[in-house]
Amino acid sequence: MLGKKTILLVEDNPDDELLTLRALKKSKIHNEVVVVRDGAEALDYLFATGSFSDRDPTQLPQVILLDLNLPKVGGLEVLERLRAHPPTSLLPVVILTSSLEEIDLLRGYQLGANSYVRKPVDFDQFVNAARHLGLFWLVLNEPPPRV
Amino acid sequence: MPVVNQGLLALHRWTAICVAILGLGGALGWGLNLSWLRTVLPGEVAMNPLSALCLVIAALSLYHGSRARVARLAGRVGMTVVLALALARGLEHLGLWQLGMDRWLFPSRVASSGNAEMAFTTCLALVLFAGGYLLLGQEWLPPGAPLIPFIGVGTLGLTGVMGHLYSLSIVHGPMAIHTSLALLLLGTGGIGLVPRGRLLNFLSDGPVNPITKRLLPTLSIVFIGAGWLLMLGWRRGYASAPSSLVAFAAPTLIALGVLILMSTNAWVRRSEQRFQLLFHTLPVSSWVYDRRSLRFLAVNRCALSTYGYTAEEMTSMTIGDVHPQLLAALEEDEPSSLSGRTWRHRKGDGTVIEVEMSSHPLDFDGHPARLVLARDVTLERRNALELAKYASDLETLNRELDAFSYSVSHDLRAPLRSIDGFSQALLEDYSDSLDAVGKSYLERVRAAAQRMAALIDDLLNLSRVSRAALKRRTINLCALVDAAVTELRTADPTREVTIEMPPNIEVTGDPSLLKILITNLIENAWKYTGSVSPARIEVGVIDCNASEGQIQESPDSPTYFVRDNGIGFDMVHANKLFTPFQRLHSSRDFPGTGIGLATVQRIVHRHGGRVRAEGKVNDGATFFFTLPKKGSD
Incomplete structure (x- = not known):
């Protein structure tokens, strides 16, 4: 494996995408961020299928920031399929969403999300959250061994 | 205490009083030396003074027969004395000993009056009565057992009375007329004392009682009267003994027949009236129809008004006119096919109603018929x-x-x-x-x-509070308060707020909803004490019976409160507090969305409780709420 720690951002809203990237940049996180804009694209990227068929499937991101409300394939379904697929079954997934509905929280954790973060409206808080996330998942946290 | 009905209670009292009068009369006759009181009729046998004494004691015991324990005990002692006296005199009659008991009282007057002995039948009756009385309430006996001696007493008394009535000294023997009458009454009263005295049940109200109440006294009078007349005729030589017997039998038989017919007719008529009333006032359509011709034989008022026909119209119709579909079901002649489902019936004006029916076969004036009850369930x-x-x-x-x-x-x-x-x-x-x-x-x-994001969050919270399923558990309210206060202190470490509460307030409710409830109330109190020093928040429980709690709840539902010494509010606006978006303070002074208290109210209501607020401008606010254990959801 190569030492580059990438982040996979699954986000359909271009504003949110821009803001998330900005928040990450503001928090001095300079890792590569791969952005995919719906659930199907996210799965293609991770499984190296479809438009990503020429990608090396062993190259996996350090962490996935996953929105729930996604076109085509929803965030929870992406999570479910990831967990069912052995190479990605242990991949750290952070759900990053607007929803605080109990059912989403419950399903998210049931399907094996590693953490659940609500996108704050206040951008200062968002930057703060991004900094914490980056620090934790890219620096502090030891990733699972490759299988 | 066995059930003794009111009629029987009165019976033993009245008979006791009569016996007491008779006994006292006899005794007075001796005491005042009045021979008419001793014999009633001149030349008849007199009541022995000892008999008189025994009768008075028996009357007293009888009167108190069903009274409290002390009176009953006294009665038992009295009856034991009577039993001993009567038994001794009876044995004297049998020649066992010579005690001269007849002359124990007023010896000289008894000696000079001649016919004044205490008759053997009197002794026997008194022994029976005392025995029956003492057997009352003995648990080892069937409760009706004392009836037997009491009937015996009555029979002996009646025999004596009849003997006197018919002037047959061989029948009454040496028993005085008032002694006989007293014994008859004693027997009757005794029967009244027996619990569940079935023999005299006719004195109470019941369907057969009109017959028995009328028949028994009338027949007694007819029989005794006819016998007396014939006896008189036979004595005077107008008729021989056999012809007297025939003359007795024929009229009494006729009288008996007439009486029975009259009584039963009256009874049947009354019963018929009662059932007619019941039938017509029944709030359910009901009718009887002929099972062969299917014609209506009887229709109640409810059916007429429900179906919109007159009684004449309906009795000229068949049930097919009301319900053609019914005919098929009837061919099976199965009551079960009629019951337990709904049917469509046609009313007089052509509209269709749905009915639930039950049906029972019956014989109606010789017709094979069926009684139908049809409940209109259209509206239902x-x-x-x-x-x-x-x-x-x-x-x-x-x-x-x-x-x-x-x-x-x-x-x-x-x-x-x-x-x-x-x-x-x-x-x-x-x-x-x-x-x-x-x-x-x-x-x-x-x-x-x-601000809009906060509003959206609060609105969502409010709707979540209404939608979430209620999971009741027992939790400590104070732990929730602690958590809320800790969070507020972390957010604003410069504030100094005193929290007063007991260590434990146990409540039953949904943990996550109660957390929202307490967080809202504590945040409110925290916010509105911002300008006060020292700030104080108090959480507690009040006994709902105390004057402070105006919320009327059952005693198992205490009232909880959160009180602060903040800026308070004017009670004039108290009704606005719990309405969403209604605020009593500007958001410039106190930031907020105006949804917190609406959420609080909804949580309390979902638990079946009530919430209210008390406050005064610049003098703090108190929020009271209840959380019944079994509330409506």
Whole structure:
């Protein structure tokens, strides 16, 4: 494996995408961020299928920031399929969403999300959250061994 | 205590009084030396003074027969004395000993009056009565057992009375007329004392009693009177003994027949009236129809008004006119095919009603018939259908609301994030091109976006509070208060607020809802004590019976309260407190959305409790609420 720690951002809203990237940049996180804009694209990227068929499937991101409300394939379904697929079954997934509905929280954790973060409206808080996330998942946290 | 009905209670009292009068009369006859009191009729046998004494004691015991324990005990002692006396005198009659008991009282007057002995039958009757009395209430005996001696006493008394009536000294022997009468009364009264004295049940009210009440006294008078007349005729030589017997039998038989017929007719008529009344006042359509011709034989008023016919019209119709569909079912002649389902009936004006029927075969004046009860369930059915529709509509609506809230939660916030985020980006990246006013405008845009986000969150909370299923558990309210206060202290470490509460307030309710409830109330108190020093928040329970708790609840539902010494509010506006978006303070002074207390109220209501607020301007506010253990959801 190569030492580059990438982040996979699954986000359909271009504003949110821009803001998330900005928040990450503001928090001095300079890792590569791969952005995919719906659930199907996210799965293609991770499984190296479809438009990503020429990608090396062993190259996996350090962490996935996953929105729930996604076109085509929803965030929870992406999570479910990831967990069912052995190479990605242990991949750290952070759900990053607007929803605080109990059912989403419950399903998210049931399907094996590693953490659940609500996108704050206040951008200062968002930057703060991004900094914490980056620090934790890219620096502090030891990733699972490759299988 | 065995059940003795009122008629029987009165019976033993009245007979006791009569016996006492008779006994005292006899005794007075001796005491005052009045021979008519001793014999009643001149030349007859006299009541022995000892008999008189025994009768008076027996009367007293009889009167108190069903009284309290002390009186009953006295009665038992008295009856034991009577038993001993009567038994001794009886044995004297049998020649066992010579005690001269007849002359124990008023010896000289008894000696000079001649015919004044205490008759053997008197002794026997008194022994029987005393025995029966002492056997009353003995648990080892069947409760009706004392009836036997009491009937014996009555029979002996009646025999004596009849003997005197018919002037047959061989029948009454040496028993005085008032002694006989007293014994008859004693026997009757004794029967009244027996619990569940079935023999005299006719004295109470019941369907057969009119017959027995009338028959028994009338027949007694007829029999005794006819016998007396014939005896008189035979004595005077108008008739021989056999012809007297025939003359006795014929009229008494006729009298008996007439009486029975009259009584039963009256009884049947009354019973018929009662059932007619019942039939017609029944609030359910009911009729009887002939099973062969299918004609209506009887129709009650409810049926006439329900189906819209007159009685004449309906009795000229067959049930097919009301319900053609019925005929098929009737051919099976199965009552079960009629009951337990609804049928469509046609009314007189052509409209159709739905009915539930039950049916029972019966014989109606010799016709094989059927009694039908038909309950109109048209309205009921319609209501049930409507209710089911409402329920399903409501369910759909709820699902839509769920989807709506979900979408609000997710989609409404995204643009706000953009507004806030890009305003911040402008402020950061283009601060050189913006002057102070421009920057302040952008700050205002950001503040507004954040305020709207708070509003959305509160609204979602409010709707979540209404939708979530209630899971009741026992939890400590104080732990929730602690958690809320800790959070507030972390957010604002400079504030100094004293919290007063007991270590433990146990409540039953939904943990997550109660957490929202307490958090809202504590945050409120925290917020509105911001300008007060020292700030104080008090949490506690009050006994709902205490004067302070005006919320009327059952005693198992105490009233909890959260009190602060903050800026309070004017009670004039108290009704607005719990309405969403209604605020009593400007958001400039106290930030807030105006949804917190609406959420509090909804949580309390979902637990079946009540909430109210008390306050005074600049003198704090108190929020009271109850959480019944079994509330409506």
